[in-house]
Structures are given as C-alpha cells and as structure tokens.
Amino acid sequence: MSEPLGGSLIIGISGCRLTDQDRLNLQHPAVSGVILFSRNYQSPEQLQSLCSAIKQLRQPELLICVDQEGGRVQRFKQGFTILPPLSVYGELYRQDSERGLDYAYRHGRVMAAELRAHGVDLSFAPVLDVQSASNVIGDRAFSDDPYVIAELGAAMIAGMHDSGMAAVGKHFPGHGTVLADSHHEVVTDGRPLTEIESHDLIPFQQLSQQLDAVMMAHVCYPCVDPQPAGYADYWVKQVLRGQLGFDGAVVSDDLDMLGGAGVGGVPERLQASLTAGCNLALVCKPESATQLLSSIAVSAVTGSSSAISLLRPSKDALSMAEMATVGEWRQWQASINVLYQV
DSSP states (O other): OSSOOOTEEEESSSSSSSSSSHHHHTTTTTEOOOOOGGGGGGGGHHHHHHHHHHSOSSSSEEEEOEEEOOOOESSSSTOOOOOTTTHHHHHHHHHHHHHHHHHHHEEEEEEHHHHHHHOOEOOOOOBBOOOOTTTTGGGGGOSSSSSHHHHHHHHHHHHHHHHTTTOOOEEEEEOOOOOTTTTTTTBOOOOOOHHTTTTTTTHHTTTTTTTTEEEEEBOOOTTTTTSSSGOOOOIIIIIIIIIIIOEEEEEEEOOTTGGGGOSSSHHHHHHHHHHTTTTEEEOOSHHHHHHHHHOOGGOOOOOOOOOHTTTTTTOOOOOOHHTOOOHHHHHHHHHHHHHHHO
C-alpha cells in the first residue's frame, strides 16, 4: 500500500452478534466503521445490543452505517417505519410540489431519527441518480428530472440533518442510465461527458454544499476515463473536488462489487480507490474483510481518516419512547406509513 490507510475501511460483519473474528477485524487500525445488512438484524432490541457492543470495542467509537433508503433497500423493517421508495416523492412532487418536498423531509427525518435511536449513526442516502434505464436504480431514484431530484434531495437532507445524521449522496457521477448491475458485472456508460454534465451531475452540483459525503459509482464512462468512477482520479479530483467544489468525504462503493473487477482483486481496488482520491471504502463481505485485513500489517497503517469525523452524528439521539411523546413525530410516522400502503 503506497497510500496512507489509516481508518479508511468500513467493513461488514457476519451476523446478529459479534464473533471473535468480527471483533478482531473491527479492532484493526485500518477500520473506522461497520456497515450492517439484513443479516445483522433480528429485532430492535437485538440491534441496540449489537450497536452497543460495536461501540464498546474502540475509542473513538466505530461509525455504524447501513443502507436504509426505503423501498427495496431497507435493511431493518420489523419495528421500524416501512419507508416507501424515493420515486413516491417524485410522483407526489409532480402532483403538488410543496407536498412532495414536505414528505421528502419527513422521510429523511423519520429514517434518520429511528436509526439513531437504535445506535446506528449513518444511512448511505439519499440516492441522487436520475431515473432512466437502470433496473438496479429504478424506483430508488426520486425522478427522471435532475432538477426535481435536487429539490427533493435537499428536503430529505434537511430532514436527516435535523435528526443529527450526515447525508451521503450516491452514486456519483450517475448510475441511472445503465441497464447492468454493477454488483454483479462490469458496467459501462458510453455517453459523452457533455451529456453527463448536463444531466446526471446536476443534483450533485446543486447539493454539493449540503452533502456531507458522496459515494462513487462503480460504472465506467469510457468516453471520459477507462477506469470505473470510484477508481478514477478524473472523476474524484477533477470533477467532484475541482469542478463541483465538493469538500466533504468521498466514499468508494463496495470493493467486492464486480463493477471494479477490471482493476484487480480487493487489495488492488482499495489501492486504486485511495489513489483516485476516495477517503473511505466499503468492504461488505466479512470474509473479504478478513482476507484483506490479514494482508495489511498493523505497522503499515499510518494516520487516521479525518473524513470519518464528517459523518458522525451532530447531536445526541432521542429514544423511540421520547419521540413517541411528540405529536408531530407521531403524525410524521403515520403519514409515511400511509404513503407506503398506497
């Protein structure tokens, strides 16, 4: 590793309770956070216990993350408000823009507050991709209009921030146009840069000063750079940092995803993402994390990732019982539940 590794990894764990291997992995100095999935969830009480156990491992505490977007991508359901896909807010906006923005705010506020009440610090949200041909994005996107996405994204970010949660826009510079799924195959978007700039970049550009972090897409744009965006310094350093002026954290999507297969194995993908300018990288499969960490000498880990501090909660969390005493909170929950049922 030629790039400093300190605290650059956010890794997955195996189940609903920490194993000895999980503890060993999470105490490695290259790790600064953990990402949870449905495999790590049984009940609200179990989740609180797991998060407490994780936070007791290290000081400063590990950042606990999840994908809790809503719709198809909601890892914790039983005991949580069932969140609709973001496209629902795009449709609401089309009918009544003020109502759409209000409900997008509620979505962000409820999602973030419920997670934080259970010990989770961060949801990788909102999705800012433009709805088009992609099946893997589909109704995860707010709209097919980038300007509507920017407005709804701003409302959702405000809700997350008001619950003390940072916001992570994804997937830069845009995953909505490609048919293939970068989780399972190498994905190519052949459009020219001018089309991407005038379409997909708009939500990221308009929200660049409101987002705390941006997650890169494992999509290759060969008219611009031969490497997938998360491994290309052109996209991270020249466009995101330079052209858009973004100064928050930059996160690589899961290094296990086959969208990065052309770069090499997981160690090579990590090196490439850090060299490109990413501050943090996800390794979601526990076995991949174990293998990667076993190849990294503790003595080789220098420094620490200051980017992780940008993603920590900005205020203390309220418990679910405390929030339940607030009439406005109960109304927000009920209104989101009604949307999901519709």
